[in-house]
Amino acid sequence: MLERLRDLEREYLDTEARLADPAVIGDQRRYAETARRYKELEAIVTRARQLEAAHDDLAAARELHAESAGEDRELLRDEIALAEAAIERLDEEIKVLLLPRDPNDDRNVIVEVRGAEGGEEANLFARDLFEMYRSYAGRRGWRFEILGSNPSDLGGFSEITFLLSGDGVWSRMKHEAGPHRVQRVPVTESQGRILTSSATVTVLPEADEVEVQLDPNDLQIDVYRSSGPGGQSVNTTDSAVRVTHRPSGIVVSMQDEKSQLQNRAKALQVLRARLLQREQERQSAELSDQRRGQIGGGGRSEKIRTYNFKENRVTDHRIGLTLYKLDRVLAGELDDVCDALVADERARQLRAAEGQSAA
Secondary structure, eight states: OHHHHHHHHHHHHHHHHHTTOHHHHTOHHHHHHHHHHHHHHHHHHHHHHHHHHHHHHHHHHHHHHHHOOHHHHHHHHHHHHHHHHHHHHHHHHHHHHTSOOOTTTTOOEEEEEEEOTTTHHHHHHHHHHHHHHHHHHHHHTOEEEEEEEEEOTTSOEEEEEEEEESTTHHHHHGGGOEEEEEEEOOTTOSSOOOEEEEEEEEEEEOOOTTTSOOOGGGEEEEEEOOBOGGGOBOOSSOOEEEEEETTTTEEEEEOSSSSHHHHHHHHHHHHHHHHHHHHHHHHOHHHHHHHHHHHTTOOSSSOSEEEETTTTEEEETTTTEEESOHHHHHTTOOHHHHHHHHHHHHHHHHHHHHHHHHO
16 A cells, blocks of 8 residues: 555646646646546545654654653653554545545536325425435535426425535435335325335436537427426426437426526436436446436335334435434435445445455
8 A cells, every 4th residue: 555655646746746737727627637636636645644654653652662761651652542543543544535436426416306106195205305405405515406397286296306516415415316215194194094105316427518418410309388286387488398319218308497498408417417327337337236226116115215204213224224313304414324324335345445455
């Protein structure tokens, strides 16, 4: 690992120099990529230098400890313990920083929430999940923008799509993808029975126009009048847009904006995200398996998380985490869940890395 850290420090110094290169500064995309890499390397190099200093402190303290006596010896023993603890902590932090990066880590995300099994109750639960993510975005300081929605008759959503922008948005939100199950007494239930319904969450990495170029000849664009719950028209002009990507068969519809141009732009934004993820899946069988696991069939048995209202309980089935604060989680206090999922992912990556090193 020491040799690798030396190589990364050399790359860090080279990257720092390139940030001052007029040719790099003049190329916005190249400069952004160089600045991103510099930030990654800075975190590693800073800790590597701290680790080297901690090793020096430990060696010096041990040498003095061997020659000391009385109270000084006790103080030096404390210094040795502090240096050893710092080395252990920095070792672990560096191991995490050296793990392979998710290629989507710097991307914003497009989230799609849909009602699945349970009829209107599933649509109401989809709205609860939407409100939970909107509140969580506010707590994290992320930018939140609704791209499109299909309201249901009782105020839920059969589908709603939104964009989240900000630091760490992909690394935290990607774990939300999959079927979510709710157990509660629906508003439509007259006998007070607890029923189970579900909604699905899809998390897509946002793609820019340079990465995913759309050939106009591949697109079929239809316009129509926006409709609300029950199918009634809510607009007197053909402002809603449906884009069909002929090669892939992907269809995206948008109707929230009054402007046809705005709805078209949002539909193309979602289409690019879906095409980017499809290409990433094609390149990696692992990502393909991950994508299939996101949606499943939307059935009650295929769930990543259960929300039980009677017990005020949230259970994430992937990591066996149970919290008895459903009300707070739905209010946007998702960090306990997200932190645990991120920690689990890192632990699995570290075990895999250690296994490869042993082999």
